[in-house]
Amino acid sequence: MGAKNVYLCASLENEPNFSIMYLSGSIPKITTHVLQEMKLKGEKIAMLTAYDYSMAKILDESGIDVILVGDSASNVMAGHKTTLPITLNEMIYHASSVMRAVTRSLVVVDMPFGTYQGNSKEALLSAIRIMKESGANAVKMEGGEEIRESIDRILSAGIPILGHLGLTPQSINKFGTYVVRATEEREADKLRRDAKILEESGCFGIVLEKIPSSLATEVTLSSRIPTIGIGAGGGVDGQVLVLHDMLGINQQFSPRFLRRYNNLYDEIRGSVGNYIGDVKSGSFPSEREQY
Numbered sequence: 595m596g597a598k599n600v601y602l603c604a605s606l607e608n609e610p611n612f613s614i615m616y617l618s619g620s621i622p623k624i625t626t627h628v629l630q631e632m633k634l635k636g637e638k639i640a641m642l643t644a645y646d647y648s649m650a651k652i653l654d655e656s657g658i659d660v661i662l663v664g665d666s667a668s669n670v671m672a673g674h675k676t677t678l679p680i681t682l683n684e685m686i687y688h689a690s691s692v693m694r695a696v697t698r699s700l701v702v703v704d705m706p707f708g709t710y711q712g713n714s715k716e717a718l719l720s721a722i723r724i725m726k727e728s729g730a731n732a733v734k735m736e737g738g739e740e741i742r743e744s745i746d747r748i749l750s751a752g753i754p755i756l757g758h759l760g761l762t763p764q765s766i767n768k769f770g771t772y773v774v775r776a777t778e779e780r781e782a783d784k785l786r787r788d789a790k791i792l793e794e795s796g797c798f799g800i801v802l803e804k805i806p807s808s809l810a811t812e813v814t815l816s817s818r819i820p821t822i823g824i825g826a827g828g829g830v831d832g833q834v835l836v837l838h839d840m841l842g843i844n845q846q847f848s849p850r851f852l853r854r855y856n857n858l859y860d861e862i863r864g865s866v867g868n869y870i871g872d873v874k875s876g877s878f879p880s881e882r883e884q885y
């Protein structure tokens with residue numbers, strides 16, 4: 595194993611709450627406490643989604659701070675129209691695959707629709723299954739006041755929670771559309787109150803999705819915990835994007851907030867086309883590519 599991958603736990607005497615583990619070469623293992631310190635220092639948090647071992651390994655080795663095993667796996671991996679159909683077992687499968695690849699990043703797993711909204715006891719059991727069976731570091735839940743009981747119960751079991759406000763895709767049937775949220779004062783006020791509830795409950799951060807940047811900045815400045823935005827402007831403490839969108843694998847989704855860093859759809863099509871051509875022409879395999 596390369597030295598880069600060896601963890602040295604900070605001396606427990608010197609680090610009484612042992613919130614930080616160090617990679618040799620003093621690269622910190624990212625914990626929820628590290629994210630808190632990053633906010634205090636004004637260092638931005640970089641988060642991306644991953645749902646499988648191979649992609650998670652690339653992200654971890656690239657130095658991403660947080661990997662989100664998002665329930666966007668429902669769309670990206672399984673081809674569903676919404677995030678609603680994905681199950682707890684499926685999320686645990688994705689999270690376990692990611693965990694086998696990751697050494698440095700903090701891994702957060704979405705609690706899927708229907709596993710935490712109605713009944714706080716069931717919410718706790720769902721969160722425990724995710725943590726126990728995947729080995730992930732934290733869970734993410736959509737909503738504020740309406741899921742407070744579930745949040746309190748899960749936090750009291752020592753499971754860190756990342757909140758999620760604004761456009762919450764699990765509520766798409768209530769919203770009816772994926773347009774920008776909280777543009778009107780009543781909804782903006784509820785979001786401000788919900789952000790306070792999440793902070794006071796003990797969540798370690800809040801994802802703010804598709805809301806006006808002025809509101810996201812205001813919530814960020816008034817909150818002690820980090821905010822991570824997606825379509826929420828630059829005044830937040832960090833950014834998250836769906837990996838397949840930012841790599842240009844998925845070309846059907848082009849919201850204004852999405853920056854594409856690659857065009858892998860075209861790259862992959864080109865490579866697959868070349869392979870098909872080589873097979874059909876008989877130029878693959880060559881003499882050197884056989885035994």
Ligand code: KIV
Nearest residue numbers: 643664665666801834
């Ligand atoms: O599921 C997901 O990918 C998410 C991000 C868009 C924040 O929740």
